[in-house]
Amino acid sequence: IKQWKKVYSLYIEGFRFFGSGFHTSEKLPEKLSDLKGFLNRNPEHYLKISEPDYSIEFERKNA
Numbered sequence: 001i002k003q004w005k006k007v008y009s010l011y012i013e014g015f016r017f018f019g020s021g022f023h024t025s026e027k028l029p030e031k032l033s034d035l036k037g038f039l040n041r042n043p044e045h046y047l048k049i050s051e052p053d054y055s056i057e058f059e060r061k062n063a
Contacts, residue, residue: 006032012057013039014050 006029007017015028025046029038042048 002032006035009035012054013048013052015045015047016049017047019047 009032010028023046026038026042028047029035
């Protein structure tokens, strides 16, 4: 479940998962506990293609 929380959090932050894996950006975090530091270090990461959308999280919690 922690891995899904990590993926969901990355999605909310504007990351999308596509491509071949050949890029020079930092590797996506392996653990949920590494997520905050990763986000702070990578505001312009190759896979971050949009601004964060926190309404997604709000809608999920209030469904």
